[in-house]
Each structure stands twice: as structure tokens, then as C-alpha cells.
Amino acid sequence: MTxxxxxxxxxxxxxxxxxxxxxxxxxxxxxxxxxxxSLEEARPRxxxxxxxxxxxxxxxxxxxxxxxxxxxxxxxxxxxxTLHAAASADSHAARLPRLAAGKFYYQDSQVSLTCNVTxxxxxxxDAPITYIANGTMQSWTTVGGAGKVVLTxxxxxxxxxxxxxxxxxxxxxxxxxxxxxxxxxxxxxxxxGNPANADHDGSLGGYSSTVSGYGGFGLSLAMTSxxxxxxxxxxxxxxxxxxxxxxxxxxNGQINPNGSVSVSPQACPIQDESTSxxxxxxxxxxxxxxxxxxxxxxxxxxxxxxxxQVLANLPGATLLGPVTTEGxxxxxxxxxxxxxxxxxxxxxxxxxxxxxxxxxxTQNGVTSSIxxxxxxxxxxxxxxxxxxxxxxxx
Amino acid sequence: xxxxxxxxxxxxEELRRRFEEFYRQHFAALSRYVSRRLPPESHxxxxxxxxVIAWKKFSDVDSPTLPWLYRIAxxxxxxxxxxxxxxxxxxALWDISPTDKSPLADIFDISSAYAQLSEGDRExxxxxFWEDLERTEAAEVLGCSVxxxxxxxxxALERLRGAxxxxxxxxxxxxxxxxKEE
Numbered sequence: 001m002t003x004x005x006x007x008x009x010x011x012x013x014x015x016x017x018x019x020x021x022x023x024x025x026x027x028x029x030x031x032x033x034x035x036x037x038s039l040e041e042a043r044p045r046x047x048x049x050x051x052x053x054x055x056x057x058x059x060x061x062x063x064x065x066x067x068x069x070x071x072x073x074x075x076x077x078x079x080x081x082t083l084h085a086a087a088s089a090d091s092h093a094a095r096l097p098r099l100a101a102g103k104f105y106y107q108d109s110q111v112s113l114t115c116n117v118t119x120x121x122x123x124x125x126d127a128p129i130t131y132i133a134n135g136t137m138q139s140w141t142t143v144g145g146a147g148k149v150v151l152t153x154x155x156x157x158x159x160x161x162x163x164x165x166x167x168x169x170x171x172x173x174x175x176x177x178x179x180x181x182x183x184x185x186x187x188x189x190x191x192x193g194n195p196a197n198a199d200h201d202g203s204l205g206g207y208s209s210t211v212s213g214y215g216g217f218g219l220s221l222a223m224t225s226x227x228x229x230x231x232x233x234x235x236x237x238x239x240x241x242x243x244x245x246x247x248x249x250x251x252n253g254q255i256n257p258n259g260s261v262s263v264s265p266q267a268c269p270i271q272d273e274s275t276s277x278x279x280x281x282x283x284x285x286x287x288x289x290x291x292x293x294x295x296x297x298x299x300x301x302x303x304x305x306x307x308x309q310v311l312a313n314l315p316g317a318t319l320l321g322p323v324t325t326e327g328x329x330x331x332x333x334x335x336x337x338x339x340x341x342x343x344x345x346x347x348x349x350x351x352x353x354x355x356x357x358x359x360x361x362t363q364n365g366v367t368s369s370i371x372x373x374x375x376x377x378x379x380x381x382x383x384x385x386x387x388x389x390x391x392x393x394x
Numbered sequence: 395x396x397x398x399x400x401x402x403x404x405x406x407e408e409l410r411r412r413f414e415e416f417y418r419q420h421f422a423a424l425s426r427y428v429s430r431r432l433p434p435e436s437h438x439x440x441x442x443x444x445x446v447i448a449w450k451k452f453s454d455v456d457s458p459t460l461p462w463l464y465r466i467a468x469x470x471x472x473x474x475x476x477x478x479x480x481x482x483x484x485x486a487l488w489d490i491s492p493t494d495k496s497p498l499a500d501i502f503d504i505s506s507a508y509a510q511l512s513e514g515d516r517e518x519x520x521x522x523f524w525e526d527l528e529r530t531e532a533a534e535v536l537g538c539s540v541x542x543x544x545x546x547x548x549x550a551l552e553r554l555r556g557a558x559x560x561x562x563x564x565x566x567x568x569x570x571x572x573x574k575e576e
Binding site: 001003006007009010011012013014027028030031032034035038039256282284285338 | 410414417418421422425430437438439441442445446449476477478504505508512519523524551554555558
């Protein structure tokens with residue numbers, strides 16, 4: 001691929017926003033009003049000082065250390081004790097099976113996404129069509145963390161995928177069955193839907209549609225089957241096993257979403273307005289990294305007990321009462337994301353194995369899943385791409 | 395109450411007039427800059443906040459430029475992302491230009507590869523290839539030297555090439571990738 005072509009492709013990714021409605025270009029006068037109101041007030045802007053941020057992060061780390069210490073003590077709540085038991089069990093009962101030379105760990109997980117779809121063929125002002133897309137996520141990894149993750153979305157209404165309501169499906173049909181970005185349409189693993197949505201020369205042509213509500217977990221279950229290669233050079237192998245040490249690195253921005261550890265902050269440096277200094281990650285940024293770490297194929301078994309404790313002690317984390325997922329008793333940790341979203345992890349109370357991760361959205365008092373990954377047990381297979389004769393949930 | 399001298403009033407009015415001119419000249423560009431990085435609901439507030447900061451610094455700058463404004467806006471974008479708790483959670487097909495005529499497979503590959511880059515790499519590429527800034531201008535936005543910027547662009551493109559190769563290899567042989575045993 002030539003440099004010119006690469007650069008052309010990069011430019012093609014630009015959303016552009018030349019459409020005034022998309023780019024809010026029509027808001028010029030409205031924004032000017034906001035600006036001028038602020039100018040009249042003429043209040044000096046509060047500057048963010050570096051020491052304040054360092055203090056905040058330091059406080060978070062200290063609080064984390066204290067909480068981690070109390071998790072193992074006798075003063076913890078019953079729920080914290082349950083979590084701690086699950087986390088402790090993880091390091092004993094749910095550790096990875098031994099792996100002979102040439103063998104791979106294999107995990108088969110189920111992914112479910114809620115997609116809200118609109119298309120130009122729908123009547124103007126219509127609410128998005130809601131579609132629940134199920135897919136599979138398979139991982140093959142070596143002891144060192146190398147391997148691959150394969151995401152496979154399902155065809156329309158396949159593998160339990162479905163429209164939220166019969167009305168949603170009827171509206172989709174009435175709109176000419178527009179493309180649903182988080183579902184495959186045909187068996188050849190190709191972008192599909194109404195053929196009018198794509199040009200015959202293979203480009204997107206005049207197609208336009210949006211889906212919102214999912215982009216998390218570092219995974220994109222959309223359009224086509226997708227393979228992500230894992231490298232042992234960027235795995236969790238360098239992470240310390242102590243929750244306090246992980247918390248410290250995490251707060252300092254040294255832990256990257258792929259689990260690798262950087263000498264200096266890389267993951268989410270906070271830029272001070274006045275100095276552009278890098279001072280680490282905010283709690284919400286730490287949560288974002290933790291989401292990725294926990295879901296790495298080998299993380300639960302290798303570092304689960306430590307990671308769960310770090311997660312449980314992020315600001316706002318709540319330990320939820322015994323939950324049952326597909327007949328398996330679990331303990332759950334929920335951490336808020338912004339005002340109306342939460343990340344929830346469910347652990348097997350007996351083995352500590354990761355049962356599921358969810359992103360939840362609360363609107364008008366109703367909480368629903370945006371995305372959920374339900375993990376199967378880790379098994380040993382002969383090679384990358386091989387599957388065991390049967391797979392069962394832990 | 396302290397009264398302002400008429401000359402001071404005239405200077406303030408002239409400054410205000412110049413600022414509004416600056417605003418009208420650069421609103422569209424800043425609007426796109428913010429729209430590329432944040433969900434639509436954050437647009438007005440963030441664009442306004444950037445211009446308010448710009449106003450407060452306006453009289454101290456000899457010739458305010460768009461890269462100078464982008465640099466101010468970059469902090470507001472960072473603040474908004476922290477306020478939102480994370481980067482905007484959107485998967486949008488309009489992220490791909492509807493007028494693009496590149497092969498679909500290549501667009502998917504580069505889209506997947508781009509998503510694998512660090513935010514720092516993505517920002518460098520956005521400034522050069524989306525905001526279409528000169529290297530000196532992009533360096534000003536990022537607060538680094540042109541040499542540093544050149545190195546960052548080079549490395550970001552190399553990492554993008556590597557990511558494309560991995561994506562491409564994966565999509566061509568999803569069942570034949572054999573990572574070396576450690």
C-alpha cells in the first residue's frame with residue numbers, strides 16, 4: 001500500500017461534517033449568544049493546577065489502598081466479603097489449566113448488543129429501530145498471551161438476534177430493510193441489507209445510517225467477522241499481582257488497555273491547561289482501562305483476584321448482592337460511568353471466574369443493557385482455530 | 395464606580411469587533427473539529443467554552459490563528475471527555491465518507507486499524523489528514539516542535555500500517571493464524 005493511498009484512505013475516514021445539520025454549523029448564532037453572555041459575566045476562568053490533579057489522583061490511590069486493606073478484614077460488608085471470597089477463589093480454583101507445548105487456551109463467549117438504527121429511508125423524525133444483535137467471541141491464546149480473538153456477528157434474526165419489538169421489525173421492513181450495522185445480513189460474511197444500500201462497485205456509495213449505543217469493550221461487533229491478533233509483547237504479563245501496585249500504575253496512566261505497562265504515563269495523560277503536563281488518569285479513565293484489562297482472555301485467570309479488587313475500589317463502585325446468571329451464583333460489582341451508564345462485572349462466587357461484563361444504560365428510571373459479554377470456561381485446544389468437542393460455561 | 399476613559403472604551407469595542415470577526419471566520423472549522431471528537435450534544439457548550447477562553451487571551455496574542463484556537467479547544471475537548479466519563483460511545487457509519495469510492499474492504503481495514511491506534515496517534519493523524527493542517531500548525535496545536543511532530547506522524551503512520559497488516563492478515567485467514575508458542 002503506497003503512502004499516498006494510505007493517506008487517501010485516512011482522509012476517507014474523516015466524518016467531514018460538511019452537512020450543516022450534522023456539524024451543528026447552523027448553531028453559529030446560538031453559540032455566539034452563549035459566548036457573548038459569558039463575556040458579559042467576565043469572570044476569570046478557574047485554572048486547573050497540576051498539584052490539585054496530583055492530589056486528587058493521590059487521594060484516589062490512597063483511598064484504594066485503604067479499601068483494599070479493609071476488603072480482607074472483618075469490618076467489610078457481607079457483599080464485600082462475598083466479592084473478596086470470589087476474588088480469592090479465583091487465584092486458587094479458577095486458575096488456568098496447564099498448557100502443553102503447541103496447545104492453546106480457548107474461550108467461547110457470547111456477545112449481545114443493543115443497536116439503535118436509523119436510515120434515510122425511514123420517515124423523518126421517526127424513533128430509531130432497536131435491534132438486539134447476538135454474536136460470538138472466540139479467543140485462542142498461548143501461555144504468554146499471544147493469539148487471537150475472533151468476533152462473529154450474526155445474520156438478521158440469527159443466533160437469537162431479534163428486533164426489540166414486533167413493531168421495530170415492521171418499521172424496518174417498511175423502511176426497505178435498511179442495513180443494520182451491528183448485524184451480518186448474508187451467509188458470506190458480507191455487508192448486506194437492501195442491495196440499494198451499496199454501490200455495485202463495492203463502495204458505500206450513497207449509503208447512510210447510524211447506530212449508537214455501543215463502542216465499548218475495545219471490541220467492535222459490526223459489519224463483518226473480525227479477527228484481532230494478540231501479542232505476548234503487549235499482554236498482561238508485566239502487570240504486578242498486587243492490587244495496590246496495579247492501582248498505582250493505573251492512576252499514573254502507565255497501564256495500557258492491552259495490559260502492557262509503560263515506563264511513563266501513556267494510557268490517558270491528563271493535560272493541564274496551563275502546562276500540558278501529564279499527570280495520570282482520572283477515575284473514569286481508570287475504569288475504561290480496567291474494562292479492557294478484565295476482558296483480556298487470560299486476565300481473569302491470571303490476575304482476576306487483583307483486578308476485581310482494583311475495580312471494586314474505583315470511586316462509586318457498588319457491590320451488588322448475590323446474583324444468578326444462567327444458574328450460576330455470582331457476585332457483582334457495578335461502577336458508574338458518567339451520569340447514566342454503568343459497567344457491571346459478575347463473578348462466579350465459588351470459583352471467581354468471570355461470568356459476564358455488561359454496559360448498562362439508565363433512562364427514565366429504566367436500566368437496560370447496551371452490551372453484555374457472557375464468558376465461557378477456559379479450555380485447552382490443540383491449535384489456534386481449533387475448538388473443543390464441547391464447551392460449557394463455568 | 396470607576397469610569398472608563400472613552401479611548402479605553404473605543405479600544406475595547408475594537409477588540410470586541412475583531413473577536414467577533416475571528417469567531418465568524420473560524421466557527422465552521424472549530425465546529426467540525428469538535429464534532430469529530432465529541433458527541434453532538436457536547437458541541438455547543440464546548441465550542442462556546444473554547445471561544446470564551448480565546449476571548450480572555452485574545453488581547454495578549456498578536457495574531458490569533460486557527461491552530462491557536464484548536465489548541466485551546468483541545469483542552470476543552472479533554473475536559474468534556476473526562477466529564478462524560480469516557481470517549482463518546484458511538485459507532486456511526488457516517489464516520490465513513492458516503493462519497494468515498496475506495497474499495498469497501500480497504501475502508502473496513504483502515505477503519506479497524508485506526509481504531510487500534512492510541513488516542514495520541516489518532517489525534518496526530520486527525521490534525522494532519524482531517525483538519526488538514528500544515529506540520530507547523532499541527533505542532534502548534536500539540537505544543538511540540540515540528541521535528542517532534544514529524545516523528546509522531548511518521549510513527550503513527552507506521553503503526554497504522556502495522557495495524558492494517560494485522561487486520562488484513564486476520565480477515566484473510568481467520569482460521570489460519572498461528573501465533574508462535576511462547
